[in-house]
Amino acid sequence: MAKRRVSQLNCLIAVDKPVGCTSHDVVSRVRRALGERRVGHAGTLDPLASGVMVVGIGQATRLLGLLTLDTKAYVAEITFGSETSTDDAEGEVVREADVHPGLFEHAAAEAACRSVLGQQMQVPPSYSAISVNGVRSYKRARAGEDVELEARPIEVLAADPIAVANRDGVPVWTVAFTVSKGSYIRALARDMGRALGTAAHLSALRRTASGSIGLGSCVSLDDLDVRTACEHMLDPVRALDVPAVVLPERLREDVLCGKRLSSSIAVGADGRLLGEGERCALVSGGSLVALAAVQGSALAPRDVFPQPIGGVAL
Template sequence: MAQRSPSQLNLLLGVDKPVGCTSHDVVARLRRLLSERRVGHAGTLDPAASGVMVVGVGQATRLLGSITLDSKSYVAAISFGCETNTDDAEGEVTRSAPVPRQLLDRDVAGETVSCLVGTHMQVPPAFSAISVGGVRSYKRARAGEDVELPAREIEVISAVLLDVAAEGDGCVWTVAFTVSKGTYIRALARDLGRSLGSAAHLSALRRTTSGSVSLGECIALDDASPDLARERALDPVRVLGLPAVAIGEAALADVLCGRRLSPALLRERPELLQPGSRMCLVANDELRAIAQFDGRAVVMKEVFPQGIGGVRL
């Protein structure tokens, strides 16, 4: 079996995904632009949406399962007047309804939007990546199956009305949302229309933050290159949200062999001397391991032989 050659780039990168391509398309394009086979992403973004995507390159692909990205922020355009089978502008119209004139009243719209803040039980769109019996829901929906997904709890952390505009016989609300992981803005739009005695769908969406990563940290997909990726690499410690512990060359040699480290390593970080505490071990501005204190020693959970760049302590 041929041995995989070491990656030349090992880092996390923020990419501003353009409208019209899938998250898989972004990964395929980056593989070519960066000349790296190992590229993956954390958090899918619909083809009709744009904005923040967190991408792992090389060894950093191993971090993607550990990145929680617990909250995300968006600017959404919600169009009233009809629903679609996908709950966005890409789908076929399934229901039309009159738009009450009061929905053009900015005060009414603002108050309605602010009332969305809180926890809700949300039924995800049938056209979603949720697995049903081992098959993606959107594949079943495209095949003409009736897909019924169970409701799940989500949280709208903040919701702020930005604009109200007339559009034909309907109207469009532009809203800034911050929501918990797993929240579908398409479903928020659908349910908002129904709650107001009308119908609605999501007509545009831009993700402005994903976890701690903002649009200002992202590069344009077309600009991606190895040099720019190194220059604009995200700090993996900050993205993971774990404390950092600097180690010297002797400790690094032990880390690369997977050896346990003495708790003396944490003498200046007593808050980490709690069983179960997780941390990033950093050397020479690179993430070299994710470790955990087990009550007796610092134990390696993930070791990165090549080191993941971008660390800024």
């Protein structure tokens, strides 16, 4: 087996995914633009959607499953009068319904948005990446199977109507949502239509933030190269939302060998001594060297990065 080439670039970046490409397409384009094979992403976006996608390069791919991207923000366009097989504009129309004239009023959008706030159970779209007995739901749906997914708990933290338009005789709402991780805006659009006695589907979607990472941190795929990636590295410590501990240079090799350190050095940037079991990021020279946790009198490295992950800003 060929030995994996050491990555020359180890960092997190955010890209502004364009409409029409899949999340896998984004990874492929990043690989080509940077000449790196080890690339992954956090938080899938449908081809219809655009916006913030966090990408890991090199050693930073190991962080993708640890990121605290617990909330997502979107600007969504909801078109009333029809429901589709995919709950968005990519699917076939499966149901049409009359639309009450009141839905052309901004007051109706405000009331409907208030009604979806809070914790609730949501049935995901049948065309989703959720696995059913080891097979993706969308694959079963495309094969003609009748897919019924179980409702899952989500939370809508904010829902603010931006505009109400009349497009070809049907109301189209533009709404800014902030939701918990795992929420489907397509399903919110579908359910809002049903709750209002009509039908609806998602006709456009833009992710404006993933956790604390917004569009202002993103780079365009068309402009991406090694220099641009280096200039737009995300701070991995901030993305992980753990305290940073500055690692003395004399202990760096010990950490890279996985040796336990004295917990006396486990002091965060705010001067607080970390508590039992608390995770932290060991940083040195503007890079993330390891993730560790306090265990009694020791600071035990959990994840060590032989090629440190850049972008730390203390």
